[in-house]
Amino acid sequence: MAAKTTDSKMSRRRFLRNSSYVAGGLVGGGLLGGLIGSRFNPETETASTGSVDSDHGTANQAQLYFTNPEKFEILQHAVERIYPKDETGPGAIDLGVPFFIDHQLAGSWGHNAREYMQGPFFPGSNFQGYQSPLKRNELFDVGIDRLDSYSQEKFKNKFTELEGEQQDEVLKDFEADKVKMRGATSKTFFNQLRAATLEGVYADPAYGGNLNMEGWKMKSFPGHQMSYINQIESDKFVEIKPKGLHSY
Amino acid sequence: MAKTLPKTDVVVVGVGWAGSIIAAELGKEGLKVVGLERGRERGLKDYSMIHDELRYGIRYELMQDLSKETLTFRNNMKERALPMRQLGSFLLGEGLGGSGVHWNGHTFRFLPYDFEIRSKTVEKYGEEKIKGLQLQDWGITYDELEPYFDKYEKAAGIGGEENPFGGKRSNPYPNPPMKETPLTKRFKDAAKTLGMKPYHMPSANMSEAYENQYGAKMAACQYCAFCERFGCEYGAKADPTVAVIPFAKNTGNFELRAHSNVTEVIHDGSKATGVKYVDVQTKEEFIQPAEIVVLTSYVMNNTRLLLSSKLGRPYNPDTGKGVIGKNYCYQILPGTTGFFDDEQFNTFMGAGALGATVDDYNGDNFDHSDVDFIHGGSISINQSGARAIQHNPVPQDTPRWGKEFKKQSIKYFTRSMNIGTQGASMPTRTNYMDLDPAYKDAYGQPLLRLTYDFSDQDKNLYNYIGKITDQIMKEMGASFINDRSPLEHYDIVPYQTTHNTGGVIMGAEKETSAVNNYLQMWDAENVFVVGASAFAHNGGYNPTGTVGALAYRAAEGILKYSKDGGALV
Numbered sequence: 112m113a114a115k116t117t118d119s120k121m122s123r124r125r126f127l128r129n130s131s132y133v134a135g136g137l138v139g140g141g142l143l144g145g146l147i148g149s150r151f152n153p154e155t156e157t158a159s160t161g162s163v164d165s166d167h168g169t170a171n172q173a174q175l176y177f178t179n180p181e182k183f184e185i186l187q188h189a190v191e192r193i194y195p196k197d198e199t200g201p202g203a204i205d206l207g208v209p210f211f212i213d214h215q216l217a218g219s220w221g222h223n224a225r226e227y228m229q230g231p232f233f234p235g236s237n238f239q240g241y242q243s244p245l246k247r248n249e250l251f252d253v254g255i256d257r258l259d260s261y262s263q264e265k266f267k268n269k270f271t272e273l274e275g276e277q278q279d280e281v282l283k284d285f286e287a288d289k290v291k292m293r294g295a296t297s298k299t300f301f302n303q304l305r306a307a308t309l310e311g312v313y314a315d316p317a318y319g320g321n322l323n324m325e326g327w328k329m330k331s332f333p334g335h336q337m338s339y340i341n342q343i344e345s346d347k348f349v350e351i352k353p354k355g356l357h358s359y
Numbered sequence: 360m361a362k363t364l365p366k367t368d369v370v371v372v373g374v375g376w377a378g379s380i381i382a383a384e385l386g387k388e389g390l391k392v393v394g395l396e397r398g399r400e401r402g403l404k405d406y407s408m409i410h411d412e413l414r415y416g417i418r419y420e421l422m423q424d425l426s427k428e429t430l431t432f433r434n435n436m437k438e439r440a441l442p443m444r445q446l447g448s449f450l451l452g453e454g455l456g457g458s459g460v461h462w463n464g465h466t467f468r469f470l471p472y473d474f475e476i477r478s479k480t481v482e483k484y485g486e487e488k489i490k491g492l493q494l495q496d497w498g499i500t501y502d503e504l505e506p507y508f509d510k511y512e513k514a515a516g517i518g519g520e521e522n523p524f525g526g527k528r529s530n531p532y533p534n535p536p537m538k539e540t541p542l543t544k545r546f547k548d549a550a551k552t553l554g555m556k557p558y559h560m561p562s563a564n565m566s567e568a569y570e571n572q573y574g575a576k577m578a579a580c581q582y583c584a585f586c587e588r589f590g591c592e593y594g595a596k597a598d599p600t601v602a603v604i605p606f607a608k609n610t611g612n613f614e615l616r617a618h619s620n621v622t623e624v625i626h627d628g629s630k631a632t633g634v635k636y637v638d639v640q641t642k643e644e645f646i647q648p649a650e651i652v653v654l655t656s657y658v659m660n661n662t663r664l665l666l667s668s669k670l671g672r673p674y675n676p677d678t679g680k681g682v683i684g685k686n687y688c689y690q691i692l693p694g695t696t697g698f699f700d701d702e703q704f705n706t707f708m709g710a711g712a713l714g715a716t717v718d719d720y721n722g723d724n725f726d727h728s729d730v731d732f733i734h735g736g737s738i739s740i741n742q743s744g745a746r747a748i749q750h751n752p753v754p755q756d757t758p759r760w761g762k763e764f765k766k767q768s769i770k771y772f773t774r775s776m777n778i779g780t781q782g783a784s785m786p787t788r789t790n791y792m793d794l795d796p797a798y799k800d801a802y803g804q805p806l807l808r809l810t811y812d813f814s815d816q817d818k819n820l821y822n823y824i825g826k827i828t829d830q831i832m833k834e835m836g837a838s839f840i841n842d843r844s845p846l847e848h849y850d851i852v853p854y855q856t857t858h859n860t861g862g863v864i865m866g867a868e869k870e871t872s873a874v875n876n877y878l879q880m881w882d883a884e885n886v887f888v889v890g891a892s893a894f895a896h897n898g899g900y901n902p903t904g905t906v907g908a909l910a911y912r913a914a915e916g917i918l919k920y921s922k923d924g925g926a927l928v
Contacts, residue, residue, distance in 0.1 A: 193760040199769055220418060227429040227444045229798065238434055238850040239441045279761065286759070305760050313747035314413035330772045332707050332747040335410035338581035339708035346541050348703040348773065356411055 171319050172210050176217035176248060181271075185255050186212065188271050192278050193308045200329040201322075208311030211320030212251075215307065221248035243295035247303065254300035257292050258285070315356045327353045335359065361635055361644035367393045367614075368921065370634055370649035372621045372664070373656030375457020376903065377889040377910040379599040379607055380514070381653055383573060384914035386610035390921060393647055394613060395636055397620035397656075398454030402600045406592035409585060412746045416588045421461045423451040427620075427639070427801040430659055432851045434812040436676065436789060442798050442806065448850065449857040450588070451659065455617060456600040458657070458857060459903075463587040463711030463743055464563030464596055465781075466517045467900035468508045468908070470722040471501035471526040472734075473783075476896060479723065480733055488733060492816060493679065493686060493786040495895045498867035498928075499876040501526040504908050507915075511907030512561075515597035516569040516577055519561030524718040534566045537580070542704060542776055543715040546740040549834035555719040560739055561904070562712030563597035573606035584744020586711030596711065619645075622802050624652055624668040624886065631670070631886050637802055651917060654863075654888045655910070658687075659792075661892040662862030663807040666794050671863075671873055671882045676791050676810070682873040684792040686861040687809065688897035691736065691782030691817045691846070693825035696752055697837030699774045706773050709744030720827055721783075721899040732819040736782035736899035738828055745772065752777075755841040776835075778828045781858070784897040785816050792862050812849050821846040858902050860894035865909075867928075875928040877916025878909060884926055889913045 177183040187209045196202030203209070215221060223246050235242040245253065258281060262270040265284070266277050273281070282301065284290050290297035311320030313327065315334065321327060327334050333351035335358070342349045369385055371378045374396040382392045414420050423429075423446070431440035452458030472479055477494045509529050518534030536559035547557040564580040571577070580595040594601045607613040623635040625646065633648035654661045665671045665683045674685040716739040718724055727733055751768040752775040758764050795808035813821075825843050832840050866872025869881040878893055880886040889910050891902045898905070916927050 194765055195762050197762050197765065199766055223426075223444075225419075225424045225426055227425045227442045229442070231797070233439060233441055235441045236434065236438065238848050238852070239432060240447060240852045241444050242441055282760075308760075309751065310413055310417060310748050314417075315411055317411075318413060327747055329769050330747055332745075332772065334747075335585075336583060338583055339705070340579075340581050342705065343540055343582040343708050343713075344538055345705060349705055356408060359408060359410070 171214070172207065174210070174213050176213045176221065182252075182255050183209065183213065185258055185270050186251075188278060189255075189258060189282065189304060190308045190311070192275065192282055193305055194312050201325050203308055203312060205322065206312050206326050207320045207322040208308055211311030211314065211318055212307045214319050215310075216248040216251055221251075222246055241299065243299060245294040250295050250300055250303060253293050253295065254285075254297070254304065257290060257297065257300075261285075261290050317356050324353045324355060361646045363646040363648065366633070366648040366650070367391045368649065369393070369651045369653060369917065370395065370647050371653045371655055372634060373397070373457065373654070373660065374455055374599070374604070374615060375452060375655065375657070376459040376599050376907055377913075378653070378655035379456070379603040380511075380907065380910040381655060381889065381914050381917065382613045383603050383607040383610070384911070385917060386607050386612035388918055390612060390918075392607075392613045393649070394615045395619040395621050395634070395647065396455050396615065396617050397639060398617065400455045400615065400617040401460070401590070402455070403592065403594050406590040409589045409592050410583070412748050415461075416746060417748055419446050419450060419588070421452070421454065421588070421590065422446055423453040428806070429800075430807040430809050431795040431798050432809045432811070434810070434848050436810055440795055440808045440810070443851050447852040448855050449859055450854070451657065451857070455604065455615070456598050459599045460590045461588050462563075462903060463741075465712045465714075465741075465901040466512065466515060466519075466561045466563050466904040466907075467522075467737065468525060469501070469898040469900060469905045470524070470724075472722040473497070473896070473898040474499055474501050474504065476734070483723070484727060484733075488727070491787060491814065492733075493788050495686070495864070495866055495871060497876070497895050498865050498872065499912075503876075504912065505529055507908040507911035508904065510572075510911045511904065514571050514573065514602055515563045515907065516565050516571055516602070517561050517563055517597075517904075518566035520559050522558055522561075522716075522718060523556040524721065524724045532561060534569055537562050537564065537566045537710060537713045538582070540705075540713065540742055542706075542740055542742045543713070545835050546715045546778070546831065549831050550717045552834055553830060555717040557715050557717045560712055560714035560716045560741065562710070563903075564710040564712050565595045565597070571602055573603055575602045575605060577601060580710050582708055582710045582713065582744075584707060584709045584746070586709075587743055620802065621656070621664065622667075622804055624654070624664055624670050626668065626670050626883060626886075629883055631883055651885045651887070651921060653913070653917065654886070655890055657890055658859045658862050658892045659807050661888050661890055662792050663794070663804075665863065665888070666807075667804050670886065671880060673793065674791050676789050679788050682864065682871065684862055685873070686786035686864050686895055687790050687792050687811060688784040688786055688860045688894065689811065689849070690784050690856045690858045690897055691813070691821050692780060692855060693736075693782060693821045693828055693843065694777055694779040695825070695828040695832040695843070696775055696777050696841050697832040697835060698752070698754060698771055698839050698841075699776075699836070700838040703773045704776065706742070706745040706776065709742040711743050712741075713743065714739045714741035720824055730819070730823060732816045732823065734783035734785065734899060735820065736780040736824055738778060738780050738824070738831065740776065740778050747772070754839065778832050780824050780828060781856075781900050782820055782824055783899040784860070785814070786861065786896050787814050790814075813846055818846045858891070858897060860891040860897040860902060863888045863892040864895045865893040866895060875926070876912070877919070877927045878913035879916055879920065879927050881926075884924070885920070887913050887917055
């Protein structure tokens with residue numbers, strides 16, 4: 112696809128970097144979200160911030176589940192609203208979360224391999240848990256399509272073309288279960304999307320998210336450490352350089 | 360057509376804590392034991408990539424594969440039960456060592472009050488106090504069970520200090536307590552100021568290098584913070600695969616068969632002749648004949664196997680008669696999250712059972728004359744180590760996502776802590792287990808059906824103890840705390856606790872219990888059913904210490920039975 116050429120990538124990356132500093136520093140994340148939503152194709156921006164090691168993110172940053180770039184782009188916009196880039200640090204896109212989710216959907220989690228999927232299916236009460244016949248990757252297919260069609264209904268525009276606040280309104284309606292969806296409730300989809308976003312921010316970088324352990328660094332979480340026996344009694348807070356599974 | 364194998368003295372169904380203790384104790388005395396484990400064999404060498412929160416902590420790789428087997432759930436008898444399609448509220452174990460591989464290691468002894476709860480409550484407060492509860496004594500006293508607690512604590516290398524409210528001990532804990540941290544110290548200081556008697560939580564994470572009675576050497580805990588939901592790659596957590604199973608194998612009398620899922624206890628109505636199982640990899644079926652059958656496959660499977668094998672008297676919730684499936688209990692978990700604006704803590708460091716506890720509001724340690732519930736719970740701070748995905752504490756009015764959520768969850772990751780309660784759960788007539796009429800497992804067996812909801816007793820306990828945890832947290836100096844959401848209906852989705860109990864309960868009378876105090880079935884003298892399935896109610900602690908004690912008690916009973924036969928009680 113044309114957007115993947117180096118030129119457009121560079122210029123868009125530079126654009127976002129510049130605008131995000133302005134937006135984050137002066138008027139907060141809302142404007143930034145709007146900029147991403149209306150003018151920027153976030154798909155090409157995965158290694159955009161100066162702090163992210165671009166070598167790290169390249170080899171496995173390819174879609175293994177999504178084959179339709181427009182749908183992947185909707186996912187990118189949605190997760191960025193859930194975990195936005197701001198003065199605290201990188202957002203979901205910069206952290207590789209869309210690729211994390213894509214890879215998870217392609218694997219056993221996306222196919223509910225270790226879950227009970229035998230029928231018959233009934234909706235169930237609020238206390239009986241997931242009862243949809245949809246596999247998780249089907250739930251994301253349906254949910255992403257519905258994000259777009261609901262945006263058309265509500266704002267007469269594509270989800271990716273909405274202002275950030277409008278995207279939030281759409282997501283809030285999903286969260287509040289106000290949107291009719293095929294095969295599952297919109298709340299079920301939203302909760303899975305939110306959970307997967309946080310997983311992508313904070314799971315080991317081996318899974319494709321949490322690029323360069325930037326998610327952990329924001330939280331002062333040191334990832335995988337062999338021992339804290341010498342610090343566990345300390346009265347002082349200890350900053351520890353994080354390590355991932357690759358250093359096991 | 361199932362292939363019939365040579366007969367063995369004892370067949371054990373499920374090789375977790377209970378199964379491995381039985382195998383070790385019987386193998387030591389020369390009985391031939393076959394252990395059937397539906398999951399895979401595993402041990403220390405399999406935990407080398409264990410510090411992976413997503414894989415083990417969120418996707419639950421060490422837990423039960425629900426595509427093969429789950430249970431169905433409903434809140435009450437009027438509803439249609441539906442399958443628990445994903446793990447949530449509790450995390451069932453699977454594989455060698457069972458949940459003993461991925462537990463935290465909190466190892467308490469139930470209180471003397473627990474074992475005689477009905478008599479003691481009625482004696483002090485009158486019959487009216489237990490109205491609506493299906494409360495029973497356990498058919499054994501704490502003092503009778505004490506020697507078995509002692510054996511289990513030695514096997515598991517428990518480190519701790521004496522509980523000021525605990526029953527009499529024959530020996531101190533085999534290990535010293537875990538380290539004191541700023542969090543445990545702050546909790547203890549606050550509790551003391553409020554007039555309570557805090558002590559260090561008894562722990563199966565080794566406070567020092569330790570060798571148990573089986574010659575198992577366990578290393579000192581490194582406080583690496585990957586304990587609950589994870590195996591320990593250091594061998595520093597008491598885990599059956601480290602502490603007991605190597606010894607059982609070395610007796611030469613224990614044969615372990617992994618991937619062996621038992622589908623039936625074969626019996627003639629009063630005695631079992633063996634079990635039928637399927638090799639879950641090859642799908643071949645086998646019959647394993649045995650003199651003695653021991654079920655040690657957790658609350659759910661112990662109950663389900665008896666019901667689907669039609670052994671014992673199924674419980675009837677309309678009449679309260681029958682016993683298999685009776686008195687399912689869970690736990691009530693009031694707690695308080697405190698936020699600290701001006702201090703930062705090493706909350707990401709820890710060990711599964713690193714913590715401090717007060718028992719002032721547990722059991723009958725306080726006067727219940729003027730409260731509308733019985734029992735209580737142990738209140739603890741537990742520094743098990745916060746991890747990044749799972750732990751996103753935010754002040755209560757924070758949105759669940761977006762910029763504000765990001766900011767607050769990052770800020771408070773190291774600036775918040777939690778006080779929790781293991782609250783006791785009392786049985787009622789309508790909280791029970793039976794077989795589901797519609798849903799089946801991968802082998803064609805009916806799923807277990809759980810009918811469960813919180814009672815007024817539970818809600819009253821929750822509200823009362825919650826105020827105590829708030830008080831302690833405020834005394835600890837929290838800038839603010841969150842309101843507790845009220846306890847309404849039991850929900851199978853959010854994780855609460857894997858402390859399920861009941862279904863095959865013990866007692867002194869055949870009419871009201873399934874097993875006697877040696878865990879021997881009243882209705883089939885060569886069948887022993889061991890585990891928290893035997894709890895007649897759930898106490899105010901983590902159950903494993905009491906499960907371990909019951910396993911030693913049962914091992915003694917099985918030995919006795921193998922020599923003399925007949926009913927042991």
